[in-house]
Amino acid sequence: MGLEIESRPSELPYLERVWRSCSEDVSAMMSVATSHWELVFWERQGEVQAAVLGPEVRTTRAPVPGDAVFFGISFALGTSMPHIPVCRLVGGNAAIPDVTRRSLWLKGSAWHVPDFDNAESFVLWMVREGIVDLDPVVPAVLDGAASDISARTVQRRFVAATGQTQGVIRQIHRARQAAVLIQEGMPAQEVVHQVGYFDQPHLARSLKRYVGRTATQLRAPDAAEPLSLLYKT
Known part of the structure; x- marks a missing residue:
């Protein structure tokens, strides 16, 4: 069966996506590069754990x-x-201690464990309690809006809010986009022009670094070592 993943986008400005999955007969996966941080819960043999990835x-x-x-x-x-x-x-994570099926502790307070359907309500609670914050400069600049602050200040705020530079974020986004197009059957040469690579070797290097697969491997997925979540942006 492998690793089955279901996901959905969210209209909440604090969220990129909500997902759930189950594993069977798979021991490892290729974790694709991502610019987003996540709050993840998993349950196995009655034991529940959680971490910030x-x-x-x-x-x-x-x-x-x-x-x-x-x-x-x-x-x-x-x-x-x-x-x-x-x-x-x-490149790391922070484990959340004392998690049960019903509750978890965040910043000294007990919270009900969220699920696939009520993630937005849970995040809004986090926002109201000051556990989650949003720097509006980051989404505004990513959407192409002009900024009235200096480029150096924008870069500093990007790194503080995301842990990455704008350049790294763009490279990861482009590689993930290319991987999805290849999985959908688009020829590599068309992908090069579609997402803005110099040539096919440039695409190949990017895929290897950020996705861990060649174009040929993406067209023939390895069930024994599946990829983590890829989706259209």
Whole structure:
């Protein structure tokens, strides 16, 4: 069966996506680079755990506990938890202690564990309690809006809110977009022009670094080592 993943976008400005998955007969996956940090819960053999996963600026192979159920909230770029700076989480994670099926502790308070359907309500609680914040400069600049602050200040705020530079975010986004197009059957040469690579070798290097697969491998997925969540943006 492998790793089955279901996801949906969110209209809440603090969220990028909500997802859930289950694992069967798979022990590892290729974790694709992502600019977003996530709050992830998983349950296996009656034990519930949770962690904040930081952005990943390159691919990594990650173990997958067998017969486990996962649920994740992927936060929008510019969103952060001030008490756990995103820059400290890049390529890493922070475990959340004392999690049960019903409750978890965040910043000294007990919370009901969210699920796939009520993630937005849970995040709005976090916002109201000051656990999650959003720097409006980041989404505004990503949407192409002109900024009235200096480029240096914009870059500094990007790094503080996302743990990455604008350049790295664009490269990751482009590689993920290219991977989805290739999986959908678009020829590599067309992908080069569609997403703005110089040539096919440039595309190949980017895919290898940020997705961990060649174009040929993306067209023939490896069920024994699936990819983490890829989706159209």
